[in-house]
Amino acid sequence: MDMTKFRLPAISAVVPCTALMLLAGAQGATAADGCPVTQAAVVSNAGSQSAKGTLSQAFVVPPAYEAVSGRLRFLSSEWPQYYGTEYNDTYLARLTAPGKVEIIASGNVNSSSWSSGMLGYNGATPEINYNVDLSGLVGKTVQLAYEVQDVGDTIVDSALAVDAVKILRTEQFVPVPGEGGALTGSATISGSYGQAVKLTFKNQNILGTTISVKDTGPFGETKESIILPQQSVTFTFSSFGEEPMGWNFEVSTKSDAFVVSYGVESTWTEGMPPNPCY
Amino acid sequence: MLRLIVLFSSLLTISLIPLQTYASNNGTAACEALPEPFQQLATMTLDPSVENPPQVGLCHRVANAEKHFEKGSDDKAIQELNKYIAGINQGSGKSIEESYAAALVSEAERVISIITGTFEPDTMAINGGVFGYSDQAPVAGATVTVSFIESGSSFTVTTDSNGLFSITDLTESGVYVADVTTSDGRTGSAQGSLLETESSSSVLVTVDLAGSSAIYGTVFDSSGQPVPGALVTAIFPDTDRKYSTTSSADGSFSLMNVHGDGTLILVGFKNDTGASGSTTGVLSSYTSQITRNLTLKAPETVNAELLNSGFENGLDGWSTEGSVTIIDRDLVFTTPDSGN
Numbered sequence: 070m071d072m073t074k075f076r077l078p079a080i081s082a083v084v085p086c087t088a089l090m091l092l093a094g095a096q097g098a099t100a101a102d103g104c105p106v107t108q109a110a111v112v113s114n115a116g117s118q119s120a121k122g123t124l125s126q127a128f129v130v131p132p133a134y135e136a137v138s139g140r141l142r143f144l145s146s147e148w149p150q151y152y153g154t155e156y157n158d159t160y161l162a163r164l165t166a167p168g169k170v171e172i173i174a175s176g177n178v179n180s181s182s183w184s185s186g187m188l189g190y191n192g193a194t195p196e197i198n199y200n201v202d203l204s205g206l207v208g209k210t211v212q213l214a215y216e217v218q219d220v221g222d223t224i225v226d227s228a229l230a231v232d233a234v235k236i237l238r239t240e241q242f243v244p245v246p247g248e249g250g251a252l253t254g255s256a257t258i259s260g261s262y263g264q265a266v267k268l269t270f271k272n273q274n275i276l277g278t279t280i281s282v283k284d285t286g287p288f289g290e291t292k293e294s295i296i297l298p299q300q301s302v303t304f305t306f307s308s309f310g311e312e313p314m315g316w317n318f319e320v321s322t323k324s325d326a327f328v329v330s331y332g333v334e335s336t337w338t339e340g341m342p343p344n345p346c347y
Numbered sequence: 348m349l350r351l352i353v354l355f356s357s358l359l360t361i362s363l364i365p366l367q368t369y370a371s372n373n374g375t376a377a378c379e380a381l382p383e384p385f386q387q388l389a390t391m392t393l394d395p396s397v398e399n400p401p402q403v404g405l406c407h408r409v410a411n412a413e414k415h416f417e418k419g420s421d422d423k424a425i426q427e428l429n430k431y432i433a434g435i436n437q438g439s440g441k442s443i444e445e446s447y448a449a450a451l452v453s454e455a456e457r458v459i460s461i462i463t464g465t466f467e468p469d470t471m472a473i474n475g476g477v478f479g480y481s482d483q484a485p486v487a488g489a490t491v492t493v494s495f496i497e498s499g500s501s502f503t504v505t506t507d508s509n510g511l512f513s514i515t516d517l518t519e520s521g522v523y524v525a526d527v528t529t530s531d532g533r534t535g536s537a538q539g540s541l542l543e544t545e546s547s548s549s550v551l552v553t554v555d556l557a558g559s560s561a562i563y564g565t566v567f568d569s570s571g572q573p574v575p576g577a578l579v580t581a582i583f584p585d586t587d588r589k590y591s592t593t594s595s596a597d598g599s600f601s602l603m604n605v606h607g608d609g610t611l612i613l614v615g616f617k618n619d620t621g622a623s624g625s626t627t628g629v630l631s632s633y634t635s636q637i638t639r640n641l642t643l644k645a646p647e648t649v650n651a652e653l654l655n656s657g658f659e660n661g662l663d664g665w666s667t668e669g670s671v672t673i674i675d676r677d678l679v680f681t682t683p684d685s686g687n
Contacts (some may be wrong), residue, residue, distance in 0.1 A: 107657025111674035122669030127646030157610040169540040180584035199483035205542040230679040233657035295474040
């Protein structure tokens with residue numbers, strides 16, 4: 070089968086010449102044996118009358134959808150020349166549904182850290198991991214949208230690279246044997262888990278508390294919440310790589326009183342075969 | 348004889364039409380896109396966790412109940428739902444996994460309680476915390492007003508010694524705005540979402556002294572009509588400051604006393620439809636006031652589930668504006684995380 074047919078769908082609009090040259094080299098995509106071949110989308114404000122590029126999909130959330138996760142990367146030619154000025158393109162990823170709006174990721178040229186560019190853009194940010202909870206939205210229509218917008222000019226372009234969106238289903242998570250316990254202050258939770266990890270914390274104190282959990286990985290997210298006495302909160306983290314993989318979470322609080330118990334669920338635990346697909 | 352053959356052929360054709368329709372939609376079209384309060388039950392019934400049979404039969408029970416309910420025949424609607432429950436119990440552990448069967452029965456009973464008027468919604472809570480922008484310290488004694496953007500109903504509480512607050516016994520859900528004022532003159536606002544399927548929602552608000560800038564505008568729908576009761580949130584990426592408010596009866600909004608922190612992203616949202624939109628602007632030392640209008644758009648196409656999530660079929664299932672291209676993911680995402 071000629072896989073190039075499936076790897077390079079029609080290019081929908083104008084992209085920089087250098088990007089086109091790189092796209093030509095995209096035919097050599099590889100995936101581990103037996104893994105689905107997935108690709109990425111690049112949303113750009115180049116050549117847009119509205120100075121905006123958008124990629125979106127609306128869908129009904131089926132039962133057992135736990136979350137969607139993915140990776141983003143902001144690319145811009147405004148860096149480094151216009152860094153620190155108001156010529157400062159922005160990106161935005163959001164999830165909306167009747168009764169819910171969540172800003173998944175947002176930023177601009179000034180708020181980002183930069184390294185050398187790719188796809189014809191001068192600079193690229195580190196990868197941005199995101200994870201959006203869908204468990205309370207079963208049966209509802211949600212829209213996932215990724216945008217790049219010009220600010221101040223429409224001459225120098227930027228783009229948002231959107232990696233394959235991963236669907237996490239409830240049945241994929243299993244309790245990690247031997248993991249869990251009680252925390253009375255800042256602490257670290259670490260271990261070999263799967264691509265997605267669910268940490269559930271229950272406040273065992275008589276006072277409410279704040280809780281913050283940071284995935285200390287290179288592109289890790291930080292999640293925060295308030296937990297009242299005897300209530301629980303669940304944070305889901307995901308990463309892209311072969312299972313099992315090492316995870317390290319820093320747990321902290323802004324409150325004086327902090328007594329929580331926690332449990333860990335993951336898409337991979339000891340005894341499962343390694344999973345090379347991501 | 349010829350007449351009889353023609354008559355028989357006609358009858359056969361007529362009788363095959365519904366049969367073909369039935370076959371073409373696998374028999375479950377009847378319970379797709381049913382209105383509330385049947386929507387959730389129909390969606391759950393169509394899940395692959397329910398084998399066929401009895402899936403199609405159960406689907407028609409829900410659709411029939413909805414038709415009776417629509418006509419005001421509540422008794423017949425309840426009869427259908429009781430037959431639905433009997434069907435679930437019969438298939439439990441065989442064609443329907445036991446725990447999923449229990450969830451279906453529970454949802455059917457919820458619908459019955461809505462029809463009979465005995466439904467008592469579980470109460471929900473909004474829990475939050477107020478912290479200083481500069482020092483991140485908890486702010487005690489701050490006044491917090493939480494307002495649901497769709498109904499406008501609001502609740503006011505005061506933060507405790509840890510800067511925390513809780514609004515309990517809520518029976519209303521949706522997107523809300525939390526406005527905070529402190530005794531030393533600091534203010535702040537944040538948005539949050541409380542889903543009817545959740546018991547609580549959490550929101551963190553940072554407060555700061557008033558800035559000298561303002562954002563004005565009007566929210567419109569895709570036909571150009573003003574949208575009252577829409578959420579408007581301004582995000583300043585340079586400083587991570589955020590401000591939220593709700594549009595007025597004429598669709599206008601104003602965010603006053605904001606800090607002019609450079610580039611801003613303005614997001615608009617309507618609670619009942621999920622329609623949203625965004626725009627950008629700049630507030631700097633040169634420009635202390637700007638006007639930006641927002642246009643909210645509801646999705647034109649809705650897929651039955653997330654399609655083509657890995658872009659393996661190009662952009663099938665996705666909507667685009669401007670330039671969107673498909674590339675080999677390894678060109679951009681070069682680091683399959685090997686762990687932390």
